[in-house]
Amino acid sequence: MANADNTTKKVPTRRCTGCGEHFPKNTLIRVLRTPDGEIILDLTGKKNGRGAYICKNANCFKKARKSKRIESSLECAISEELYLRMEEELTGGK
Numbered sequence: 001m002a003n004a005d006n007t008t009k010k011v012p013t014r015r016c017t018g019c020g021e022h023f024p025k026n027t028l029i030r031v032l033r034t035p036d037g038e039i040i041l042d043l044t045g046k047k048n049g050r051g052a053y054i055c056k057n058a059n060c061f062k063k064a065r066k067s068k069r070i071e072s073s074l075e076c077a078i079s080e081e082l083y084l085r086m087e088e089e090l091t092g093g094k
């Protein structure tokens, strides 16, 4: 008989927009388009809006930027300035 009470907890995974690998949602950063149309980095993962997930490293961010995958996920254009600001925030200004 199968045990229906299977309590194995699976952490939801999301695909990184940069490297294309899947990672647990809580290890990724969300680039978010707010209902106001503003693009921000959602470090808490709790804000509302349309999001694209990305690894917390500059390499994946650069890849995603180059391929414009964040823009296609969010369906909006992202300016050079905004990319720079997000990259700084992502890497902690290092």
Ligand SMILES: [Zn+2]
Pocket: 016, 017, 018, 019, 020, 021, 054, 055, 060
């Ligand atoms: Zn990645």
